[in-house]
Every structure is written in C-alpha cells, then in structure tokens.
Amino acid sequence: MDQTTQPVLDIRGLTVRLPIRADRENAIEDVSFSVLPHEILCVVGESGSGKSVTAHTVMGLLPPKQLTATAGQVLLQGDDLLKKTPGEMRALRGARMSMIFQEPMTALNPLMSIGDQIEEILQIHTEMSARERLARVIEVMEAVKLPEPERLVHSYPHQLSGGQRQRVMIAGALALEPALLIADEPTTALDVTTQAQILKLIKDIQRTHGTAVLFITHDFGVVAEIADRVVVMQHGLVVEQGEAKAVLRNPQHPYTRMLISAVPSMTPPARPPKADAPVVLETQDLCKTYRDRSLFRAARETRAAHNVELSVRRGETLGIVGESGSGKSTVARCIVRLISPTSGQILIDGHDIAGLSASRLRENRRLVQIVFQDPYRSLNPRRSVGASIVEGPMNFGVGKAEAQTRARDLMKLVDLDPNSLDRFPHQFSGGQRQRICIARALAMEPDVLIADEAVSALDVSVQAQVLELLDDVRKRFNLAILFITHDLRVAAQICDRIAVMYKGEIVERGPAAEVFRAPSHEYTQALFNAAPGRDFEFGSFATA
Amino acid sequence: MSAIADRDANRSGLRERLAEFRRNVLSRHPTMAIGGVLLILMILGAVFAPLLFTVDPIALNPIQRLRGPGAAQWFGTDMFGRDIYSRTIYGTRISLFVGLAAAVLSIAIGLVIGLLAGYVRLLDTILMRVMDGLMAIPGILLAIALVSLSGASLVTVTVAITIPEIPRVVRLVRAIVLSVREEPYVEAAVAAGTRLPLILIRHILPNTIPPLIVQATYVCASAMLTESILGFLGAGTPPEIPSWGNIMAEGRTYFQIAPWIIFFPGALLALTVLAVNVLGDGLRDTLDPRIAKKM
Amino acid sequence: MFSFIAKRIVATIPVMGVVALFVFLMLRLSPGDPASVIAGDYATAADIERIREQLGLSDPIVVQFGNWIWQLMRADLGISIFSNLPVTTLIAQRLEPTLMLSLTTLTFSVLVAVPLGALAAWKAGTWIDRAVMIFAVAGFSLPVFVLGYALIYEFSLALQWLPVQGYKSPFDGLLPFLRHIILPTVTLSVIFIALFARITRASVLEVLEEDYIRTARAKGQTERKVLLGHALRNAAVPIVTVIGLGIALLIGGVVVTESVYNIPGLGRLVVDAILKRDYPIIQGLILMFSFVYILVNLMIDIVYTLIDPRIRY
Amino acid sequence: PAAAEKVLRVIPHADLKNIDPIWTTAYITRNHGYMVYDTLFAMDANLKPQPQMVDTWSVSDDQLTWTFKLRDGLKWHDGAPVTAADCVASLNRWGKRDGMGQALMNVMDSLSAADDKTIVMKLKQPYGLVLESIGKISSNVPFMMPKRFAETDPFEQVTDMIGSGPFKFSKDEWVPGSKVVYLKNEDYVPRSEPPSYAAGGKVVKVDRVEWVYFPDQTTAMNALINNEVDYFEQPANDLAPILANSPGIVVEVNDPVGNMGFARFNHLLPPFDNVKVRRAAMAAMKQEDYLLAAVGLPEYFSTCYSVFPCGTPLESTAGSEIVKSAGVEEGKKLLAESGYDGTPVVIMQPTDIPVLSAFSLVTAEKLRKIGMKVDMQAMDWSTLTSRRAKRDPVKDGGWNIFHTWWIGADVLNPMAIAYSGDPAKGWFGWPSDADLERARTAFPLAKNVAEQKVLATKVQDRLYAIGSHGNLGAFFTPVAYRDNVKGLIKSPVQFFWNISVE
C-alpha cells in the first residue's frame, strides 16, 4: 500500500460498552472510519452520540472499568491500540497521537507554568536535555503563534486568554509532531473571532506538518470551514460518511438531512418592519460598573455596560450580539432588575424602573421576564414544573385554579403534555426544559421577554425548534423580545434588528438584514468574517 | 380513567423509588444500612431502658463495689457498686440526647443565621464577624468554660456543646446560599416577583437540607465525643445522671483496677459514633454527591 | 501582599473584639468567682467580700471590661490571681511543650494522612480505599483519653519502651524529647490523621476528575506522576484549609492529651484556670488561642499563594 | 557539685497555685510554707506545742505576759538574721487572717520586740491557747517571714518567698500548675531534738525536692510504678493495692489522725432551719456507707462518732447516739415528727472532688430513703465555694447542704471555726446556739486540761443536739513511694525534711 494513502487511524467495527443501567447498551457500536494523512476528518453528531467516547477509545483514556471496548480494532499506523498494554499506550500518547480538549480553561493545570506543561511531554517521551527542551518549547510556542514565548513560558494558565490557552494545548500536542491529532470540540468554548483563529491554526499546521486530524464538533459551520471528510454519528452509530462537500450538499441519511436543515442561515429572512408599533422597552444611558469591593483588595472596577441605549417595540425582536464579556448579560440583568444599574434609565412602557425600591419594583416585575441559557439550572430541581410555572402568577394574586389552567394552556402552547405539570425538571430533556422556562416566563403575561443565550446550550435540531417557538410566541402575544446571543446564525434567523456590543458599548445597530449585508463598524466586520462556514449556505432538506 | 392511570403512575413511581433506594442506597452503601440499624437499636435501647433487665442506675451499693462483669452484674459494678450495665443502657439516653439535641439545635440556629447572613447583605458582615469570633475560640475550651461557669446540668452541657458548632453550620449555610442565590432558577423567581421569605423557604432552604443532614450527623457524633471529654475534664453532665461520658470520666481512675467501667460505655460510645459517622458518610454520598466529593 | 497582610491583621481586631467581649461576659456573668476559692475553707463571707474588693471584682462590669481592654492595649495580659505571676510569664513557661506537641502532631498526621488519603483516592473503590476510610471513621469515634490510657498501658507499662508521662525539651537532647513525645503525638494524631486522610482523599478524587488530569494522561504521563505531580498539588488548597481549621481542634485535643501524659502545657493551664476561676489566665489564654487560630489561618492564606499562582492578594 | 545531686521527685496532693500561706488556707500552700518558712512553736506527736525557732520562753505568774527568746543562728534565705521585729510583724499579719489568730489577737494587749531576739506578748486576760495558737500545725500556720513581707496587706499576696525554713524556694523554676522546686537551705540550723510532727530537728537529707503535679491519678500511679517519680503524696485509695503489689513500692498511711467527713446543713433555710429535720438527716447518715462509697478499702477508714478526731485528747462520745446507732428508720420517724413539708433539699455536689462527690451521692440516697425530696446540683468546687457563702434563699442561689472534710489537725478543739455557734461570725451553714458559743469562748480560758475536756464535751453535745452537721467518719489517705525513700515523718501534715533517697 502506498505510504501516503495508508490511513493514520483506522477504526474498524469498534464497539464500546456502557456500564449496566445506562440509557443504552453501547456508547458506540460497530463504528468504522479512517483518517488519512494530510486530512481533517470531522466527526459530527448531537450531544451523546458517542463522538468523545470514540476519541477517548483511540487515546486509551476511557474511564477504566466503566467503559470498555468490546469489539473491533483501532489501528494507529497499522498497530492495534486495543491490544496495547497501558505502558505501551502511555508511550504512544503525546508522541504518536495527541489530543486537545474542549475547555481550554480547565484543560491546563492551573498550578504549573505554561512552559513546564509543554515541556512535560518532552520529558516523558524524549531524552532531551533541559536546554534542548526549553528551545523546543519556545519553538512550538512560536509555531502556534503565541506572543513573546520567552516570557510566556513562565506564565500560568490564568494569565492567558482562552484562545492563548488553546494554543498552548495545541503547542503541547504538536511538540513531538504526532501522526494523529485528535481535537474534541476545541473551539466550542471560544468566541467566534478566536475560534476562527484557532481553526486557521489547526488547518495551517495540518498542512505544513501533514498531521492527520480527527476533529470532533457539532457545529456544521466549523465542518464547512475545515473538513476534508465528514463522519456523522447518531446514538453511537456512524450513519453517514464521505467527502465534506458531498455530505453537506447532498446528505443521504435522514438524520444528517435533519441536522443540516436545522443549521440556521447566515442570511436574515425578510421581515416586515415594525416602526409603528409602540416602544415597550427603552434604555437610556444605561451604565453598569461592577465594583468588587473587598476588604482586603483595592476595589476592582469592571465597566460592564456603558451608555447603552436600546429600544424594542411591541412584536419586535432585538438581538444583541457580541463576544463573551462584552456586557450582554449585564444589560439583560439590569433590565430585569436582577441587579441595579449604576446609572441611566430603563423605561418599561414609559415608566422608569431603574431606581425603584424593592417593593415598588415587585409590582413591575410582571412586565419583564427572562429565559436563561442553562436549561439544567433554570428550574428548581426540587419543585414540579407546574409549581414553577404558577409561582409568578400567584405572586400577583392569580388564584390557584386559574394559574393551573393557564399553566396547562401554556404547556400546550410550548408543545408539551399538560399532564406532565406535576413532573420534575429532571424528567425532561434540555430542550423541553427550555420550553418550560419559556412557558414560565409567558405565564406572567409579560410585555418584554428577554432571552439570554436561551438556545446556546441546545443541539442544533432542538435549537431550531425552540427558536421557532420563540418566534411563534412573539407573534401570538405581540411580545417585545430582547434576544441575546453570540451566534450570528441564530441572530440572523430570529432578530428584526441587531445591536452589536463590544466592551460594554453598543457599537452598531440596525435592521438585521442591513447589518448582515453591510456591517459598518470594524468590530462587526471582524465578527462576521470570523463566523465559520459563513460562505456556505446550508440547504434545507426534506427529512421524511 | 386518566386519574386512575395517574395514580398508578404515581404508585409505580413510589415503588420504583423504593426499589431504586434499595438498589442505590442499601446495596451501594451497605455500611450505611448497618449504621442506620445500629443507631435504631441504640435509640430503642434508650427508650426501653427500664425493660432491658436493668436496675436503678443510681442505686448505690458500696458492698458490691468494683465487681467484675459476671452473672449478677453483666458489665460489673463501679466504685459505688452501681451496676454498669444499667448505667450504660440508661447512659444511652443522655449521650443520644446530647448528640441529637446538639445536632438539631446547631443546625436550626445555624440555619437561621446562615440564611440571614447569606441573603441580607447588611447583616452579613456583623454576623460573620461574630461567627469568626466564636469559631476562633477553641470549642472544647468554650464548652468547659460554659459548663463549669454556669453549673453542670444536661441543659448547660448540651448548650455548651452546641454553641461552638453553630459557626460551622452558619458558614456552610451561607456558602450554599451565596452560590444558590446566583442560580438562574432563583433569579427567575426573583424576576417573577416572589418575596424574599418565600424565596428563602422555597428555593434556597431546600438546597441546604441535604448537606445539613450530613452535617447534623457529624455534629451528633462529635457532640457525643465532646460530652465524654467534658466529663473527663470534670465539666460534664452531672454524675447523678449516667451518661457514657461521665461513667468513663468517673471510672478513669480505675482504668487499671476495673477496666470494665470504661470499657463498656467506651465501646458503646465508639460504636454509636461510628454508626452515626457511617450513616453520615452514606447520606452524604446519596444525598449530596457534590459535597461528597468536597468532604 | 504586605498591604494584604497588614489589612488582614487589622481585620482581626473586630474578631478579637468579639472574642474578648464574649469571654469577658461569660466569665463575669456566671456564678463562682476566684475570691471564694482563694478564701478557702476557713473563710467567712466577710473575708470573701474583702478579697473580691481587693481583686477589683466588685467594680461595675463595664469598668472591669474597660480596665481589661486598656490593659490589653498595652500588651499586658494581667496577673494571675492565684500565683500572682504575670499571665505572659505563665504562658511563656508553658508555650514550648504545647507548641512542640502541636508541631509533632501536625507533622506526623500530615506525613501519615496525606499519602494515605492520596492512596485511597487513587485506589478508590478498592479494599485499600475502604481500609483507609474505615480507619478514618474509627479515628473519629474513639475518646482521646481512652486511647491515651491504652497506649500508656501497652507501651510504657507492659513493654517498657517509653516513659509514662512528662515532657523533655528537645533543646536538652533529641532522644529524651522523642521518647517523651511519641505517645502523646500518636494519641493526638489519630483524629487528625482521620480528618486529613478524608479530606485528602476527597480532594484528590475531585481533582482526578479534572480536565487537566486527562490532559496529563493524554501526554502519556505515568499514573504515579499524575497523582503526585498534578493531582496532589492541586488538591493542596482544601487540605491546607482543613489543616488550618484543625488548629482549633488541636487546641481542644491538647487539653486532654496534656492531662493524660502530664505535659505542662497551655492546655492544662487554661483548664486549671477555668476550674479555679483565674480570670486573667482564662481571658488571656482564650484570647491568645483565638489569635493564634486567626494568625494560622492568615498564614494559610499566604500559603495558598505559594501553592496556587492564581491566588494573589 | 557533689557527684550526684540527690533529688526527691514528689507528686504532691495538689497543684501549688499560690505561695503565700497566710493569704490562702490551701493545704498545699501550707505544706509549701513548711518548706520555706519556720515557726516559733510547732506541734509534736503528742499534740503539744514545742519551741521551734524559739529557744527559751517564759510566762508571767498572772498569765498575762509572755516572753519568747529566739534561737541563735536563725537566718533568712537572703542572709539577713531573723529578728524579733520580723516575728512580731509576721504574727500580726497571721492574726488578721487566721481564726485562732484572731481569737488570740482579741485578748492581746500588745505584741512587741524587746530587742533583736526577744518577743514580748501582753494579754488582756489569761488565755489557755497561746502556744497552741502560735504553734498551730495546720492552716493558717503562723509562719515567720521578714518584716518587709509581713507588712503586706494580709489580703494581698507577698511578692517573694524569703523564709528561714529548711528549704529555699527556687522561684525561677516554679511552673504554676506543674512544677515547684525546693533547694536545700545549707544555712539552716536544725534543732537537736528528733523530729516529731512539725517539731524537732528539721534535717534536710536531699539537695533538691521537686513537686510535679499530676492532674491524672492513673498517670501518676503509672509514673511511680515506672520509677519516674519517688513519692506519691495522695494516691486514690483504690489505687493503693495496685501500687502495693508493684515491686519496689511502699504504701502506708502517714497521717495517724486522719480526715473527718463533714456534711454541712444550711441552718438558715428550710427544711434544715428545723432542728428535727437536721437530726432526721443525721440519723440516716450511716458512716460505713459513706466511707465505703467514698474511700472503699476498709484499711483506710474507720468510724468515729466524736466531733474531735478519734485518738486525740478531746475525743468524746457525748450526744453521739444520733450518728452512731440511729438509722434510716429512726430518721423516718424524726422526719415525720418534724412536720417536713416536702421542700426539696439542694445538695451541692462538687464533681471535681471524688470523695465529696461520693458523699453527696450517698447523702442524696439517704435523704430520699427517709422521705425527703432531693435536688442534686452538680458543680465544680470553685462554684461550690462561692455559692456556699450565700445566705440567700434557694431560688436566689442559696443551698441546703454540702460536704467537705477537715483534716483532723484542723478540728482538734472547739476553737475550729467549723464548730462555731454564732451565725454572724460563724462558718457557712451558720448554726446558731448560745450555749454552744458560750462553751466555745470559755474553752481558751480554761485553767487546765480537765476543764478543757469538760468544755469540749459540752461543745460536742450541743453540736449534736442542734444538728450542726453530719459526721461522716474518719478516713486516711495513704502515701506511696519507692522503697529507696527513707525517713518519713508520721504527721497529719506532709513534711520533706528527714527524708532521704538512697
């Protein structure tokens, strides 16, 4: 066989068994695919589909005794990894195959300097002298474009940004020029702009070093951006694989078709302007400065929101986009008055609630409701979902029976069985919980609904459903929605108008279509340019 | 029709839950089951002490002093000829009382203070300074001082053992409150206009229960030990009321002459504390996996 | 950093204030006072009143408290009512044994418990783990004095290996010091070994779940080095915290151990003082213990910065 | 120094908390006083005062002027000679604190130093207990100290330990609560007579005496067994057999007089303000039960129905039927007659003193048996000492009964404060009986022994008649020591001269 076409990684009929009493018998079943040299193979699939288990099996990092490979072969350059002893696996890990992980924030040892952590891998696998190792460390740090490597080697992870940390991870993974690099959602936790840089880095390295890359993601944008070939997994099975372009343009398996159809388009659909509807929410000069007033420290001030001016009309969705830390949540929390703004005004139906006392505030609580990002923590796990939904209305004097009826109606509205009101949150899936949260917010019959990253934690298919629901309730109740997201595709789909936040300020605003077509502020442009697969238009396929 | 189905669902839910309890708790933590059973036996022993072939535990009988264990006195007699078996069985009452009372009191008081400190910013600083102060005083010393200063009685001993435990509970509760109040579901309740007392009771308090139950077992165990140490240092429960602590304390001079005076209550104490600790560990593992890791 | 330490020391003042007030009120509002103890068996009520006056115990409580605080501000802990010696002298006389016993106990417990706990975490779920944990729970269940008597009986009387009691300064020879300190140390350590082993096991277990442990494994690092190099150090912060909290417990344990082994330390000084109502000693010592506790915890905060580069003050 | 310093390592019966034997009556401080200080007179084994610092003495025919001449060679530890002025000041300070001292001062006209060596005491009236007072064996002992210290307010402690006794106090080595060290006073000139109680020659045969206090009896016992100490002053009676059976250890009773158990009623409060109730209680207080419970081993106790220690000159059986041959039945009967209304009796139980704790337990049981209600209140001895001084009703912190013991030497005669019948000046419990007080005050004025005996009998009779206190019998505390320790002096007080370590 030709050296260049022999797969670096060849997985054949791999089955990994889950511990007894798990939700299914095998985490992955009869998985077969291979990664060729000079190739980026993307594995996509919904949460729980077995992507990580596959990767960990290759690395020999499955939790011992809980997950075991029961059938198949994992060939790394022809050697069956499943037959190796733990010692032999250790020798391979880091040297011939490396892995980088999703969370750059936690994947580095916080107590060890950057240099030491990269150097560790050289220490384990080579006989290099200390000086040689240091030289190599600097070299790979330069290769991943970390600034000032000589200085940075002595830094600790917390002193680096997320993107830099991920670069450190990559530097470590590449220090010994492995044949195979496994990247398990390496950019999911990063801002789009950073994500774009990291993706470019991986692609560059793969090109220059000829490393084979097994890239795990659930983001089709990313797939469109970098994949040579794609493997689609569902419930532990490989349902489809092939050339990236072919799969994306012409998916065969219904699951793949459904997934791809659910990817929101970067082009906003045409939306009728709502210029004549009354303004229900308006902020003027809204500022919030966090003061970390601690007895033992100099007060640390974070200017999280500065002179934020925005307005939302009835029946309109205003999107706030921006990268992490730009102050989006701060604005949302001020408007809901979970925190008090430092200055400025928040007008709800024309009444300023920015400075209301606790008791006056309570009377106004009904008008603004919020849905949070994390569906798992947004519902009190100890109370039935019914109790959570009726809590608000009953605070405002609605009788129990009436509140119950309203709750049942809302359950129907969000497409859930009204009889499941007395079930507990853990008996629902993430998407269902997010629906319940929406129902809870609607139960208050608010004028303004704030969705703070309300769909970011959901799989694309579920995400599409929840988005649809939100748009539906907006129409039905003529709600004003403030939709906060960092996902431009999502913003494009649901927002009438967009405000772009950057370092606590709104740098650009306008109708969604306009902003997407011709972003004017340079930050907005950078943001849009960084969106993965922005040039790829995902088709919509019949899934039946 | 649907109501019946519902009830069935509930019933099967209950049955399922029981089965799950058996599976998860009893099979995974057999030690916890043993601890629980032991504790229940102790409590039964305490309640039914008069029926367990005991004699008057404070009846003096100097003629029979310092008899070893035998047919007449199962656990032997002490220096006043009192029956160690009866004293030990009756002592269960006191030790368990002290343990349980200290646990319940410290948890109840600590809970209130902790909730207030955690949720009412203004009180936080003051309350926590006071708690820091209390915490800084070594617990045993505080207890000895309180007992010897205010006179030995069951009440003072219990109070003296309880007070040093309070700051720990307060800190625990406060830490939980501070983290739970940031939870989205609490914020959602705030946004829904729920009043502070209701927020505390409905949304925050339940989160403190599992770790507090666990904490209560540790307080209970350490209270029983502290009671015995106070006895040893001459500041324990009054000698007229037999407790494991003061039986041992009174008998310590006789450690080499009449070891049974110390041995039986000591063994029972160790066993009970062990049972409570094991129960606590098991509860922690089942009720509160998060804390399980942290402890 | 220095301003942090300075501020922290300033912050101890209100806490110490709470301690001072608490201790003072506890002493003055309770029955029993030193006058009657001093007066002895032959005294009449008039004699006792005379002594009370002499000791300043007849002054209004506020005045007494004021006097005491004023005294404290001049770094004066007062004079023992009974022995007529300055409390500072009494403390100085007895500091060494308590300090040494505390140090040996902490050292010994840490040396035994941390490896034991780490081992248990590493072997979580195996019989080793269970054995360590059973020992740990058992360590919490045994009254200190019973253990003390048993050890004396076995090692001093039966085997004749070690002395029964007493304290010898290490400055007068290491061997006698060690011979005298071994049994008390072991007695006192049991509970700390239990405590530290538990927390070590728990925090190592938690750390072993962390992503960076997986990273280290992905690098091909050996399990031993993963445990020692990565896990243990990261687990150190909670362990050190518990060691700090253990200081309070240590003081309590010292009281009993010192009695059983007849070590002339601070623990016995304070218990004797409580039983005899020697107010200045009780006040001074409890204040000192509290101060030490706060100081140790401040030191621990500083240790954090050595362990963890993220923590900066 | 000499090849090997001779050290006597002692476990004293208590911790030496304070060092001024006039300021406190604690027995341990008294023992300490005997180490450091010397006395003008001292009691011998026949309970007779013998000159100690005094060389010769005389009394005028009218019994009013007493002249004492000091021995030669008496020196304070700082090297200064002992002068009569020092002794006058010392007696004056003692006379302000001690009961017998106060009685003596009451009849004293003047006390002065005629010259460096001569003390002259003038009385207002003849007084029979002059030598018995200044030769008192137990607290407060009139110890002689330099004038500058003796002028200290008697309610304040002296600041330094300068005496003229056979040992010097090593102040730097004193660790209160743990250790006291005495060094042999090389300058001390002992009398030539053999030692007898506190009297006779105080010949020091060791270089150093170390008192190391043990708070724990078991540890103390083990230390003696393990040869870590030489002398254990007061082992718990029950430990005596173990010690006696250990090789190389001697256990014996050193105090021939023993201790007298004492249950004190509060005569001011109901129900014990009623003499019949008090006597009902006394009837039930069977000595054997107390002694067996508190002391245990029969070799260490004996019943004694006299209020003055059995075996001492004033021993008597007057009025003792109530304690001797009555019993629970008799008690019940007396109680029924008394009209006892069920008022509960508050017993103060000092839990930190085992003997007294045991006494309290027995009393509780006895009182319950005769049909009284008992409220047992546990506390430590410190609380008890301050509470017993309260005359208030029970609900305001008063009390009904507590227990203590007197060493026999403290209650040799009616002058002991325990036997006072004057509630204004008397001891806690405050019995009131004019006849009793008359007999007591007459006692020191008695012309001869026979007259004294009559008065003492009268006192005892009244004490029993009014139910002054419960008499719980005599008990003896053994000492235990390594068999290389020789030369113990039999005495109610522990002395360390004449003891050698071989």
Ligand SMILES: Nc1ncnc2c1ncn2[C@@H]1O[C@H](COP(=O)(O)OP(=O)(O)OP(=O)(O)O)[C@@H](O)[C@H]1O
């Ligand atoms: N240690 C484990 N114990 C039990 N089940 C596990 C374990 N690890 C994974 N699983 C199960 O294996 C299945 C596959 O999990 P895997 O982590 O591979 O999913 P994934 O595709 O990586 O999902 P995600 O996108 O959420 O990371 C899931 O059902 C998961 O619950």
Ligand SMILES: Nc1ncnc2c1ncn2[C@@H]1O[C@H](COP(=O)(O)OP(=O)(O)OP(=O)(O)O)[C@@H](O)[C@H]1O
């Ligand atoms: N409670 C707080 N105390 C201090 N600083 C805070 C607090 N909450 C947020 N910040 C800071 O305020 C800034 C804005 O935070 P915010 O949460 O509003 O950002 P965001 O745009 O919502 O980010 P993300 O997309 O990550 O949710 C950040 O720098 C953050 O660190």
Ligand SMILES: [Mg+2]
């Ligand atoms: Mg995954």
Ligand SMILES: [Mg+2]
């Ligand atoms: Mg946010």
